[in-house]
Amino acid sequence: MRRSEFDRAVRDEFGAGAGGLIVDxxxxxxxxxxxxxxxxxxxxxxxxxxxxxxxxxxxxxRRYGAGRLEPKRG
Structure with a gap:
């Protein structure tokens, strides 16, 4: 998991309170x-x-694979 995937997963799972959650x-x-x-x-x-x-x-x-973008359809 990359940091960007972590950030996306936290935001998707915890919503608006995500920022406070990771620092508090x-x-x-x-x-x-x-x-x-x-x-x-x-x-x-x-x-x-x-x-x-x-x-x-x-x-x-909801824990595994979280934060990954959907594959591009082509």
Whole structure:
């Protein structure tokens, strides 16, 4: 997962509150850091996304493949 895919997945899943969520919510599974701190510290976006999903009880079917653009039709 790229950072752009992470950003898209968070925005799609959490809507308008997404920005505040990644800077305010402390995730114990990431060393008691926020998602933003973990990303800045080099934690891969996929790991941060999954930790955020776990904390926010996002159903498993919405966790994997999130943030990817639909393939171009041609």
């Amino acid at each position: 919510l402390v995730l114990a599974s990431l060393g008691s850091r926020t998602a933003a701190q973990a990303l800045d510290g080099g934690v891969p976006p996929r790991d941060v996304w999954l930790a955020l999903c776990e904390e926010m009880d996002v159903p498993a079917e």
